[in-house]
Amino acid sequence: MSDTHAPQDSQDAQEPQEETRSLYEIIGGETRLRELVDRFYDLMQLEPDFAGIHAMHPVPNDSSRDKLFMFLSGWMGGPNLFIERYGHPMLRARHLPFAIGTSERDQWLRCMAMALEDLGYDYDLRLALMQSFYQTADWMRNRPH
DSSP states (O other), X not given: OOGGGHHHHHHHHHHHHHHHOOHHHHHTHHHHHHHHHHHHHHHHHHOGGGHHHHTTSOSSOHHHHHHHXXXXXXXXXXXXXXXXXXXXXXXXXXXXXXXXXXXXXHHHHXXXXXXXXXXXXXHHHHHHHHHHHHHHHHHHOOSOO
């Protein structure tokens, strides 16, 4: 093979790698995911608009922070920390004891959207994440309103 093809071959080799990066890698790995989870819970505690979902969490909420971090790590294609420690997430079953309706779903989503924006994530990435979060959050509802 001649050297004239090397740049094109090199570029072609890099494109699939870019496409196969996990969300975990794209958002910045463990450190940035921890920042996101911490900002989410900080906002939940600080903002009156999120009082409904804040009331569902234990005080202090360290265990909730850790569980969300571990879950999102695996959900985003990083280490399956939650599964390794607790087994299958069974999200809906684990949340059935809590009355989750449209208001609670929307509070969770607004809180996460604010956390993503506060941490400066790219708009397109925030949009993609929020679409995925919406699907999961809506599935968690166990009451109509």
